[in-house]
Amino acid sequence: MRLSRSFLPTLKENPAEAQITSHRLMLRAGMIRQTAAGIYAWLPVGLRVLRNIANIVRHEQDAVGAQELLMPTMQSADLWKRSGRYDAYGPEMLRIRDRHERDMLFGPTNEEMITDLFGQAVKSYKELPQVLYQIQWKFRDEVRPRFGVMRGREFYMKDAYSFDLDHDSAVDTYRRMMLAYLRTFQRLGVRAIPMRADTGPIGGELSHEFLILAPTGESGVFFDSALEDQDWLAENVDVTSRDSLEEFFTGMTAFYAATDEMHDADAWAKVPAGRQREGRGIEVGHIFNFGRKYTESMDIAVSGPDGAPLYPEMGSYGIGVSRLVAAIIEASHDDNGIIWPASVAPFRAVIINLKNGDAQCDAICEKLYAAAPDDLLYDDRAERAGAKFADADLLGHPLQLIVGPRGAKDGKVEVKDRRTGERTEETVDAALALIAKIRA
């Protein structure tokens, strides 16, 4: 993308309304604009990050056999009356009446609808297990929306729902999904620590939340640093084998991890002192096993081996995709701006032309740009160098390829690594090789 032709309105000043770093940086980097309280438009750079994250989430869901579908945002109140949640759900649910005076709502979650869809489609125990997911915009009418997309009202979420024949199979599914989550967060370039969670109003007996470490996190967290050092992508788990899943789960949960609410001082004392980590975390994922709560209340059964009806065991599994954009920034920035992990960065690199119109600078920049015009930002603006450097740091591209007249004479490009700040001088071919390596 050529910056001179881009809709990329960066801000030099910190917007007064933003109280936390990610909100400030997302506004300043031209990623989002607020259009109503707690409601945001995603401008091109923000949308690129949102989509990169969603695609990684999608890939890891598919990898454990979950199937993607897409439910509508508008739901009929009738469904929620069947489960008994219509009255129980508070004012966060946006209730709507359509032109025929039918009660509708903008879905805050989809347990009822997916259970109903499942029940229409699946009739026999032979078709189980099934895991269905979507990545979809949801609405919760927060009384005091704040912190930008961290706690907005309209938000993008991956929600998966599983249906199993019995409890043991449901536990397998739960563990499989836990592995998918650990892999997802690792591929996103952040560490999310899984914590045993209170099951809260959704109910059920098994629940974990995943927290990204950041000083601005809403929860205090205590964990064994061994959890940060695992390589979940390299972990060799056979997700079709109950034994293999159990081994993974037992190994993983043997390490202490808890939010302040669930903290157990005795267990904590047993963690080797050198591995005790305390900090704060931002919740970005939550998984639940809640048994037959919805299948029973909505009377959704499949026929069992003997023909008798069986109520499947369910679980639900959420990842806050739009919230992750902010959470990653909270975990990865410095005073100058965002530091994107390569996998989610809006562009692999920015090409900074220090002298637009100089034949050698232009030629080198165009040659670099041609390598991946859809995935590189070319700063071809008639701006002074300082403004270009500041925007490059603010936007947080993994690499900056700086082309000035002095280096260009010798066919050289200065390459700056945003995370380390390290600068090297490279030939054009070497710079092209570096571009090719990012997200390879």
Next chain:
Amino acid sequence: MRLSRSFLPTLKENPAEAQITSHRLMLRAGMIRQTAAGIYAWLPVGLRVLRNIANIVRHEQDAVGAQELLMPTMQSADLWKRSGRYDAYGPEMLRIRDRHERDMLFGPTNEEMITDLFGQAVKSYKELPQVLYQIQWKFRDEVRPRFGVMRGREFYMKDAYSFDLDHDSAVDTYRRMMLAYLRTFQRLGVRAIPMRADTGPIGGELSHEFLILAPTGESGVFFDSALEDQDWLAENVDVTSRDSLEEFFTGMTAFYAATDEMHDADAWAKVPAGRQREGRGIEVGHIFNFGRKYTESMDIAVSGPDGAPLYPEMGSYGIGVSRLVAAIIEASHDDNGIIWPASVAPFRAVIINLKNGDAQCDAICEKLYAAAPDDLLYDDRAERAGAKFADADLLGHPLQLIVGPRGAKDGKVEVKDRRTGERTEETVDAALALIAKIRA
């Protein structure tokens, strides 16, 4: 995808509620399920088609320099009061009050919001032109939703908005977008005929709609068959040159095309008799140039070369993405089911195993399946052959790879072309080569 593990609930019977072919076939093929009047969930196969279409639309928008962003579905009523449309828009607009009693609405279109976002970001004439688009779920509270996703209430739409400094530049943008539309529809495997349209309530002077030919179309259409024979993808238009755009536009609009509302008998008589085509069409796209209607009413100006404020000229450009799924089916099906154009088909091919458990059949099927497990459907169900053939025809995969014990002994696969019905016997390698060619 292995069909035995898939959420793909096909129906043998025609659902009583469906009045038109596409609605019947989408329900029968397990693509959609209704969750409330005019509101649908997209099941995995339906979502795959929807996404394939969206990706082609996106690609061609990007190719003419449009930039993708994403606006929220929930809008503040204040914006619409500024343009004067809040009271003018009828009961199709779903009006909502949030928990703080603020007037909101579920966006039926986004002229107001994009004009406001543009105004916040773009301050100088030097940054023009800009074309911004999104592919987003919208809501129009149709009084009598019907025909499935053809006329649903919650629908998926690509809407683009352009901002130009003057009328000539706006006309260039309009023509560029028209070319993008012709290329988009051609890549989708359908012919959409551009028709000069009445500008209607949005106003402005230049407008075309694009209609896909199908006997169930809501409009009568008259057109010169030369329009069907053009290859817009091969057309050599320099979209950066006004002359080249004008030549394209003049050439294209020289051919007669009109809906019954705009039909001109005298002009029609001049079309060579052998090229006169009459039929019915389904509107799938609509483009408008409407000048300064919103920039003036909302007072959104940029500073011109002399510093004085200038109100940009706007256009808007819609494609009904969810409607296209149905429209393509109306245009491409037979008595047995859907016939997908390869570019949008949910899978490139289905592999039909006629004897699950037969070592040779299983081995050949697995070998074929391994070529593209994400983009092939493997019918590994314990069903009789007739049911598998019927579902394959119903779902409309471009190719069917039929593996039975007789052929398998000789390492042979029967390949059926869904569109022509032609069957050939192929070696496994030849079948793999055919799979590789689809969507290549």
